[in-house]
Amino acid sequence: MTLTSGGSTTAPRTQMGRIVASSFTGSLIEYYDFLLYSTASAVVFNEVFFSNLDPVTGTIASFGTFAAGYLARPLGGVIFGHFGDRLGRKKMLVLTMLIMGVVSFLIGCLPTYGQIGAAAPVLLIVLRVIQGVAVGGEWGGAVLITAEHATSRRGLWASFTNAGAPAGMVLSTAVMALMATVTTPEQFTAWGWRVPFLLSILLLAVGLWIRLSVTESPAFEAMKEKKADAKTPLMEVLRNHPRTLLLAVGVGLGAFVVQGTLTTFLISYALGAGFERATVLNALTLSSAGAVVGILGWSALSDRVGRRPVVLSAAVATAVFAYLLFPMLDSGSTALLVLAVVLGQSVIHAAFYGPLAALMSEVFKTSSRYTGASLGYQLAGMGAGLSPLLFASMQKAGASTLMLSTVIAAFCLLSVFSLVRLGETSTRELVDA
Numbered sequence: 013m014t015l016t017s018g019g020s021t022t023a024p025r026t027q028m029g030r031i032v033a034s035s036f037t038g039s040l041i042e043y044y045d046f047l048l049y050s051t052a053s054a055v056v057f058n059e060v061f062f063s064n065l066d067p068v069t070g071t072i073a074s075f076g077t078f079a080a081g082y083l084a085r086p087l088g089g090v091i092f093g094h095f096g097d098r099l100g101r102k103k104m105l106v107l108t109m110l111i112m113g114v115v116s117f118l119i120g121c122l123p124t125y126g127q128i129g130a131a132a133p134v135l136l137i138v139l140r141v142i143q144g145v146a147v148g149g150e151w152g153g154a155v156l157i158t159a160e161h162a163t164s165r166r167g168l169w170a171s172f173t174n175a176g177a178p179a180g181m182v183l184s185t186a187v188m189a190l191m192a193t194v195t196t197p198e199q200f201t202a203w204g205w206r207v208p209f210l211l212s213i214l215l216l217a218v219g220l221w222i223r224l225s226v227t228e229s230p231a232f233e234a235m236k237e238k239k240a241d242a243k244t245p246l247m248e249v250l251r252n253h254p255r256t257l258l259l260a261v262g263v264g265l266g267a268f269v270v271q272g273t274l275t276t277f278l279i280s281y282a283l284g285a286g287f288e289r290a291t292v293l294n295a296l297t298l299s300s301a302g303a304v305v306g307i308l309g310w311s312a313l314s315d316r317v318g319r320r321p322v323v324l325s326a327a328v329a330t331a332v333f334a335y336l337l338f339p340m341l342d343s344g345s346t347a348l349l350v351l352a353v354v355l356g357q358s359v360i361h362a363a364f365y366g367p368l369a370a371l372m373s374e375v376f377k378t379s380s381r382y383t384g385a386s387l388g389y390q391l392a393g394m395g396a397g398l399s400p401l402l403f404a405s406m407q408k409a410g411a412s413t414l415m416l417s418t419v420i421a422a423f424c425l426l427s428v429f430s431l432v433r434l435g436e437t438s439t440r441e442l443v444d445a
Contacts, residue, residue: 034226036172037218038222039151041113041176042180047177048209054071056201057074058074061077062133072404081147082144083394085144085145085394090386092107093386096383097382102223105153106220110220112147117209119136120209152382154176155372155385159373159374160232160381164315166374167315168315170311171308171370174366187211189290192204235379248380253380259430260430265426266327266427267364268392268393277403278337281338298354310326320435323427334424337417339413368389373385374438375434381442
C-alpha cells in the first residue's frame, strides 16, 4: 500500500483487482438473493402466500411484502453503518452476506398459505424485513471498501458494486425463468419457485470465501490512527450534514423509482398485457445483462466528465422515456417489449444509477461515511420498493398509464433539482486531511 503526494492511499494493482472482484461478486450474490424476491413477488407469491385474495389484491399484497424489504433497508444502513464506521468495513460485509444467504434459503423452505394459513405471509414478511436490513448494510461497505482504496477512476471501480445489482438480477431471473420453462405451471407454483431460493446457500459459501480475502479500507485505517472516528456517526450526519443527506436522497430517488418500475412492476404489467411469463423474464434477463455493461461504461465516463453531467442527462432522458414505456408494452409486440426494457434498463437507467455509488461516497466524511452514504442510498432505495405497490394501487383505482408516467417523470425532475443543488463531487478526496 502506498501514499500519493496528496495524502491519498492507493492499493497495489493486484490488491485492487481482488477488492473490485470481491465487491462485484459479493454484490451480485447479495442482490441475487434480494431481487429474486422481486421476481417471485411479481410471478408467484400472490398465488402461494395470498391465495385467499382475488388476483389483483393478491398482487398488491405481494408487492407490499416486497416493499417491506426496501422499507427496512435504511434501518440496515444505520445499524451496519454505525458499526462499519466504528469497527471497519470488512467485518460488516461478511456479516451482511451471511444473513442474506441464510434468509433466502429459509424463504425457499416456507410453507404456503394453504398449508399453515395466515402464518405463511407473516413469516414471509419477517424474513423479507431481515433481508432488507442486511442488504441495507451491505451496499455501503461494498462501495466504500472499493472507493476508499481507489484514487483514480473511482467512479468506475465503485460502480462494480452497483453493477452487481443487475448481475444479480440476471442470475436470479435466469434461474427463475429456467424453472418456469422446465416445469408445468402447477409444478412451478408447487415447488419450482423454491429452487432458486434454496440455491442461495451454495452462493453464500462462494461469497464468503471471496470477501474474507480483502483488506480493510485504508481511509478507515488512517482515521483510526488519527483517532478521528465519531462515537455516534448517525448523529454526526444528522447534526452536521442534513442538507447533504436530503440532497443525496433526492438524487437517488428518481433512479430507484425507475428501477422498481423496470424490474418489478413491469413484469406484472406485461403479464397483464398478455405476454407469456417466460417472454417477460427472458426480456428482463437480457436487459439486466446489458445494464451491467451500461453501468460500468457510464460510470467510467463520469470519471472523465463528472458525475453531474452523466446523471443529470440520464434523469431528463428517463423523464421523457416514462411516456413511451407503457404504450410500447400495450402494443403487444414482443420486439417492442424487449426494446422498452433494454433501452430503459441497459442504457438510460444505467447512466442514472451507475455513478451513484461514487457520488454517495464522495459527499460524507470518513468518520460517518458508511452511515451517511448507506442512509442516503437506502432512503432513496425505498422508491424501488414502493413504486410497484404505488403503481399497482393506482391501476386498481383506475389511473391511466399517462398518470403513471407523470409520477415517474416527477421523481426524475426531483433528482435533477437535487443534483444541481448538490454540485459536482468527483474531485473530492476520500481520505480526510
